Amino acid sequence: xxxxxxxxxxxxxxxxxxxxxxxxxxxxxxxxxxxxxxxxxxxxxxxxxxxxxxxxxxxxxxxxxxxxxxxxxxxxxxxxxxxxxxxxxxxxxxxxxxxxxxxxxxxxxxxx
Amino acid sequence: xxxxxxxxxxxxxxxxxxxxxxxxxxxxxxxxxxxxxxxxxxxxxxxxxxxxxxxxxxxxxxxxxxxxxxxxxxxxxxxxxxxxxxxxxxxxxxxxxxxxxxxxxxxxxxxxxxxxxxxxxxxxxxxxxxxxxxxxxxxxxxxxxxxxxxxxxxxxxxxxxxxxxxxxxxxxxxxxxxxxxxxxxxxxxxxxxxxxxxxxxxxxxxxxxxxxxxxxxxxxxxxxxxxxxxxxxxxxxxxxxxxxxxxxxxxxxxxxxxxxxxxxxxxxxxxxxxxxxxxxxxxxxxxxxxxxxxxxxxxxxxxxxxxxxxxxxxxxxxxxxxxxxxxxxxxxxxxxxxxxxxxxxxxxxxxxxxxxxxxxxxxxxxxxxxxxxxxxxxxxxxxxxxxxxxxxxxxxxxxxxxxxxxxxxxxxxxxxxxxxxxxxxxxxxxxxxxxxxxxxxxxxxxxxxxxxxxxxxx
Numbered sequence: 001x002x003x004x005x006x007x008x009x010x011x012x013x014x015x016x017x018x019x020x021x022x023x024x025x026x027x028x029x030x031x032x033x034x035x036x037x038x039x040x041x042x043x044x045x046x047x048x049x050x051x052x053x054x055x056x057x058x059x060x061x062x063x064x065x066x067x068x069x070x071x072x073x074x075x076x077x078x079x080x081x082x083x084x085x086x087x088x089x090x091x092x093x094x095x096x097x098x099x100x101x102x103x104x105x106x107x108x109x110x111x112x
Numbered sequence: 113x114x115x116x117x118x119x120x121x122x123x124x125x126x127x128x129x130x131x132x133x134x135x136x137x138x139x140x141x142x143x144x145x146x147x148x149x150x151x152x153x154x155x156x157x158x159x160x161x162x163x164x165x166x167x168x169x170x171x172x173x174x175x176x177x178x179x180x181x182x183x184x185x186x187x188x189x190x191x192x193x194x195x196x197x198x199x200x201x202x203x204x205x206x207x208x209x210x211x212x213x214x215x216x217x218x219x220x221x222x223x224x225x226x227x228x229x230x231x232x233x234x235x236x237x238x239x240x241x242x243x244x245x246x247x248x249x250x251x252x253x254x255x256x257x258x259x260x261x262x263x264x265x266x267x268x269x270x271x272x273x274x275x276x277x278x279x280x281x282x283x284x285x286x287x288x289x290x291x292x293x294x295x296x297x298x299x300x301x302x303x304x305x306x307x308x309x310x311x312x313x314x315x316x317x318x319x320x321x322x323x324x325x326x327x328x329x330x331x332x333x334x335x336x337x338x339x340x341x342x343x344x345x346x347x348x349x350x351x352x353x354x355x356x357x358x359x360x361x362x363x364x365x366x367x368x369x370x371x372x373x374x375x376x377x378x379x380x381x382x383x384x385x386x387x388x389x390x391x392x393x394x395x396x397x398x399x400x401x402x403x404x405x406x407x408x409x410x411x412x413x414x415x416x417x418x419x420x421x422x423x424x425x426x427x428x429x430x431x432x433x434x435x436x437x438x439x440x441x442x443x444x445x446x447x448x449x450x451x452x453x454x455x456x457x458x459x460x461x462x463x464x465x466x467x468x469x470x471x472x473x474x475x476x477x478x479x480x481x482x483x484x485x486x487x488x489x490x491x492x493x494x495x496x497x498x499x500x501x502x503x504x505x506x507x508x509x510x511x512x513x514x515x516x517x518x519x520x521x522x523x524x525x526x527x528x529x530x531x532x533x534x535x536x537x538x539x540x541x542x543x544x545x546x547x548x549x550x551x552x553x554x555x556x557x558x559x560x561x562x563x564x565x566x567x568x569x570x
Contacts, residue, residue, distance in 0.1 A: 044347065045406050045408075045410065046347055046348055046410075046412055047412060047413070047416060047452050047453060047466065048406075048452060048453030048454070048456075048457065049342070049346075049457075051345045051347055
């Protein structure tokens with residue numbers, strides 16, 4: 001099993017969700033996060049006072065899928081979340097040791 | 113000819129018979145007309161009173177509340193809201209009397225203390241067509257918002273207890289005397305009541321905005337900067353709140369200025385129009401300056417400009433033509449922008465929400481420009497002993513009025529500076545002015561009031 005963690009633009013969330021649903025991915029966890037990579041933020045001015053905002057609002061999408069489906073999911077994510085501009089975000093992929101469904105103690109891929 | 117004579121002959125006895133009847137009728141019509149005027153005036157003045165209260169809560173509370181950081185939103189709103197309660201009680205006990213009782217030049221007396229002698233019958237000295245209590249409650253709303261304006265300067269760092277004590281003393285020592293001098297019967301600066309230095313202040317440019325703005329500057333200097341200012345970011349946490357607040361201020365200001373006609377009259381209309389025009393031009397002025405200076409016009413700039421224009425037009429509102437109002441507003445937008453964006457950072461004081469930059473600076477500019485643009489074509493209320501209408505401002509050929517306006521400003525500045533310094537010192541000794549460092553970091557909402565403005569997990 002693989003855990004896929006994607007940091008994306010907040011306004012791309014709906015497209016990403018729809019695209020994942022379309023290929024049959026049902027479970028995911030969404031978090032509002034702030035951060036920056038190579039994109040160094042922007043400048044805001046309030047009554048002449050300048051602020052450099054380097055932590056920008058992003059959305060983190062986390063999902064765990066069977067190893068066989070990981071590449072398909074990643075490609076779907078990339079296609080849906082891409083604008084081609086700086087700040088589109090990143091995807092990290094991890095190995096998952098075990099999955100347990102709390103309700104009935106199911107284990108492994110059948111718990112996904 | 114014959115017919116006329118006949119008619120005159122035949123009606124003569126009728127007239128003689130009808131005289132008492134006719135007189136009674138005339139008296140009845142007269143009373144009905146008075147009562148109708150009183151009803152119209154009173155309706156407008158009660159609405160105006162409510163509008164001016166709305167300027168403090170929620171208007172100013174939202175405007176200031178949105179400009180502070182999230183952890184201080186309730187503490188800041190509370191500093192406006194609590195005055196709606198505290199100043200009201202103070203006003204009933206002595207405030208109204210000290211502002212409007214008696215006829216001495218500097219301060220009222222105790223004639224109206226505990227609202228004795230303040231009933232429904234009009235007070236002819238101030239507003240002959242509305243109940244005395246309407247006038248009293250209308251003026252109260254001004255006494256509420258004035259100290260609330262100051263809170264913009266000490267936002268995010270003053271103890272609640274100190275703020276309460278400061279406000280009560282400030283009302284007693286600065287606001288009530290100033291209100292009496294400018295508006296009270298026989299007041300030193302009251303042009304319409306034989307004041308020695310006749311100043312023109314239609315709706316409170318000197319009384320409300322200069323006193324509060326200058327006192328705000330003194331507070332900012334005395335209290336010192338917020339922790340981390342200007343290094344750490346102190347962005348407004350919700351310009352949406354500030355936007356709603358500023359627009360409520362704009363609407364409420366119609367009560368503030370047009371209501372100052374104290375009647376539903378043509379003068380009220382004139383003040384209403386001037387108010388609106390001043391705000392509009394100032395909003396454009398500030399935004400234009402920003403557009404050129406920072407390449408982008410901002411919402412905060414637009415609403416700040418509108419408030420600056422409303423401040424500047426306040427003393428002038430019942431005295432100037434619509435185009436003068438546009439000019440006053442435009443100048444206010446540009447000057448206050450320069451003050452807040454260019455001059456304040458040079459001095460480095462922390463007037464957190466620019467109470468001085470907008471109210472002190474805009475109020476002084478407006479007071480001076482009132483001396484320039486006031487005209488008897490708009491307000492023919494000032495008459496000499498023989499009943500002739502007197503010229504008002506420089507545009508009427510009365511250049512000396514600008515000097516009187518400057519003296520009025522100087523008195524307001526002086527009273528604001530000295531009064532505020534003394535009061536701050538007393539409050540500092542008795543309760544201490546600033547919250548502790550830990551409380552300031554935690555935020556006023558939690559440390560002063562034990563609650564939070566936004567609880568998303570609830």
